[in-house]
Amino acid sequence: MLDWENLLQDDIFEIAGRKFKSRLIIGSGKFKSFQQNKEVLEASGAEIITVAVRRVNITDPSRENLLDYIDPKKYLILPNTAGCYTAEEAVNTAMLAREATGINWIKLEVIGDKKTLLPDMEETLKAAKILVKEGFVVLPYVFDDPVYAKKFEDIGCAAVMPLASPIGSGLGLQNPYNLIFIKEAVSVPVIVDAGIGSATDIPPVMELGVDGILTNTALAEAKDPIKMAVAMKYATIAGRLAYLAGRMPKRTYAVPSSPMKGVPFKE
Amino acid sequence: MEGEVTIRELLNILGIELREVGLAVAVNGEVIPKSEYENYKLKEGDKVEIVHLVGGG
Numbered sequence: 001m002l003d004w005e006n007l008l009q010d011d012i013f014e015i016a017g018r019k020f021k022s023r024l025i026i027g028s029g030k031f032k033s034f035q036q037n038k039e040v041l042e043a044s045g046a047e048i049i050t051v052a053v054r055r056v057n058i059t060d061p062s063r064e065n066l067l068d069y070i071d072p073k074k075y076l077i078l079p080n081t082a083g084c085y086t087a088e089e090a091v092n093t094a095m096l097a098r099e100a101t102g103i104n105w106i107k108l109e110v111i112g113d114k115k116t117l118l119p120d121m122e123e124t125l126k127a128a129k130i131l132v133k134e135g136f137v138v139l140p141y142v143f144d145d146p147v148y149a150k151k152f153e154d155i156g157c158a159a160v161m162p163l164a165s166p167i168g169s170g171l172g173l174q175n176p177y178n179l180i181f182i183k184e185a186v187s188v189p190v191i192v193d194a195g196i197g198s199a200t201d202i203p204p205v206m207e208l209g210v211d212g213i214l215t216n217t218a219l220a221e222a223k224d225p226i227k228m229a230v231a232m233k234y235a236t237i238a239g240r241l242a243y244l245a246g247r248m249p250k251r252t253y254a255v256p257s258s259p260m261k262g263v264p265f266k267e
Numbered sequence: 268m269e270g271e272v273t274i275r276e277l278l279n280i281l282g283i284e285l286r287e288v289g290l291a292v293a294v295n296g297e298v299i300p301k302s303e304y305e306n307y308k309l310k311e312g313d314k315v316e317i318v319h320l321v322g323g324g
Contacts, residue, residue: 027322027323027324028321028322028323029322029323029324030322030324037322050323051320051321051323052321052322052323052324053291053318053319053320053321054318054319054321055317055318056281056283056290056318056319058281058283058317065286065289065319065320066289066321066322067286067288067289072288077288077320079320080323080324092293092296095293095298096291096293096298096318097291097320098298099291099292099298099299099300099301100288100289100290100318100319100320101288101289101320102287102288167324168324194324214324216323216324217324
């Protein structure tokens, strides 16, 4: 009998030699509480969670800490360089992140515009080159540009993370063709970062054949983040399986599914 | 602050818990490994960055 429950058992998601079962990565920003964030993480089945590096507020060095809720031995804590606008800032933030997390993985973000939060690709590439040389596993947040994606792969990035639409916009998939082109252009994992608005936005992205999805705001701003996390877990699986299954061709006109011959009462 | 203090002492004075995972300190732009907190003496005018991991996407 076909073991349909375990169809994805051998479908391993691998980044820089580290293997993951879940292709869903979640963020930890904007949740109501650390407790809610922890529950969302468990419900989503994600094994990677992103974090930001920020100054400790010395007037109130709060006792509560995200890491009291999320076990770094169980999950990969992936720090980002969010808020950086130059390669220099991003490199310095990455150095702090490495000391803070104890690992050399970095989700590299160098933003070029406050309104759209679109990446500055030139600065991102500059930072990526330095960080790769410093021995980091670099996962850059990039525009959905296949030409640039290849450059990031060529300089030694462990993955590329193109957007589906701007960060926090919830606009979902805007340019499927560019993501297909990126997937064709590079052999490192393609993780779609930014733009997911709901679980239902995930399958059309995963069905393109990309390797993973990263989402934060769609979870934190959902009316019920736990339910959304469960929906996203299955949406990611559905999209992946649909990709592996292979869709039928699209046609302009209808094609009947029932036989044309032997229709009753017909001459 | 009176006299020289180490990074470890500074963290104590500020009431910041020394976490193996989750905390980092840079002095004048240079990240200092945790193993040096006990002995690293801060000087007058040093710029100290103390960061931790917070929620982010």
